[in-house]
Amino acid sequence: MSDLPRARTGADQAAPELVVEGVTVRFGGVTAVADAGFTVRPGTVHALIGPNGAGKSSCFNAITGVYRAAAGTVHHRRERIDTLRPAAIAARGVARTFQNLVLPGELSVYDCLRVARHHRTRAGVLATGLGLPSARRERRRDAEFVREAADAVGLADLLGHPVGSLPYGIRKKVEFARALCAEPTLLLLDEPVAGINDAESDEMAEAVLRVRAERGLTVLLVEHSMPFVMGVSDHVTVLQSGRVIADGTPQQVRNDPVVIAAYLGDTPTTPEPALSSGELRDQTS
Numbered sequence: 600m601s602d603l604p605r606a607r608t609g610a611d612q613a614a615p616e617l618v619v620e621g622v623t624v625r626f627g628g629v630t631a632v633a634d635a636g637f638t639v640r641p642g643t644v645h646a647l648i649g650p651n652g653a654g655k656s657s658c659f660n661a662i663t664g665v666y667r668a669a670a671g672t673v674h675h676r677r678e679r680i681d682t683l684r685p686a687a688i689a690a691r692g693v694a695r696t697f698q699n700l701v702l703p704g705e706l707s708v709y710d711c712l713r714v715a716r717h718h719r720t721r722a723g724v725l726a727t728g729l730g731l732p733s734a735r736r737e738r739r740r741d742a743e744f745v746r747e748a749a750d751a752v753g754l755a756d757l758l759g760h761p762v763g764s765l766p767y768g769i770r771k772k773v774e775f776a777r778a779l780c781a782e783p784t785l786l787l788l789d790e791p792v793a794g795i796n797d798a799e800s801d802e803m804a805e806a807v808l809r810v811r812a813e814r815g816l817t818v819l820l821v822e823h824s825m826p827f828v829m830g831v832s833d834h835v836t837v838l839q840s841g842r843v844i845a846d847g848t849p850q851q852v853r854n855d856p857v858v859i860a861a862y863l864g865d866t867p868t869t870p871e872p873a874l875s876s877g878e879l880r881d882q883t884s
């Protein structure tokens with residue numbers, strides 16, 4: 600995997616990028632997330648893992664304002680965000696991708712990324728329509744930004760292609776580049792390598808580490824692929840049945856008997872295990 604550097608030295612001392620405390624998410628009688636807490640340090644790649652149904656996506660949705668937590672708080676750069684709407688959270692520089700791609704297939708890759716710049720657009724409709732200098736400058740800057748984002752994830756040669764004509768693995772990269780176009784400081788990736796092959800997964804890992812290194816981004820990701828998680832992460836939080844059962848470095852987590860038991864599916868309600876304990880160790884060594 601990549602030679603790109605891991606987290607910046609001193610990340611542990613800096614103020615946290617994100618603090619999740621006592622978060623609970625309920626759907627009727629189902630508690631998806633139960634009193635979960637973890638801290639994401641700036642400039643790190645932090646993974647949230649756990650078996651199917653552990654509450655990872657629900658946790659993401661509580662952080663990004665898609666779901667309102669029944670209890671607990673989320674702070675981004677010391678400001679409370681769990682009371683904000685999704686658009687206000689995004690405007691603070693928190694961007695995300697989704698597990699299920701919802702890209703407009705008829706748009707070119709360029710236009711798809713360009714649309715994602717709208718959060719950052721300052722020029723009004725009138726200035727844009729009249730082609731005023733401020734609007735032209737902004738358009739040039741947007742074009743530059745789109746090209747940089749495409750380049751960062753290896754899409755530079757595909758900007759003219761309709762998104763719908765591209766293979767799934769490439770569309771996952773478009774989704775990633777689209778999130779980058781919002782100029783986030785914190786990027787949440789929901790299953791970035793689900794359904795893609797090993798070579799594409801390695802490219803995605805390279806891209807994650809590259810944007811972290813070059814842009815100083817903080818990345819929080821949910822992913823089932825242990826080789827990917829162990830290859831890119833500085834820190835791993837493990838959820839099971841909505842609760843945090845382990846939190847530490849990839850090395851600490853992969854040797855934790857509680858985590859291995861969770862992946863073996865030793866509770867009657869846990870569906871198919873994502874990995875056997877042997878695989879968890881083998882694939883991460």
Ligand SMILES: Nc1ncnc2c1ncn2[C@@H]1O[C@H](COP(=O)(O)OP(=O)(O)OP(=O)(O)O)[C@@H](O)[C@H]1O
Nearest residue numbers: 626629630631649650651652653654655656657658
């Ligand atoms: N919209 C919803 N309505 C009702 N129950 C839900 C909803 N979303 C999630 N759940 C339930 O909450 C629990 C946690 O689901 P969640 O999708 O957050 O887990 P996950 O760890 O992301 O799972 P996966 O890895 O399979 O995507 C599960 O029991 C799930 O069935």
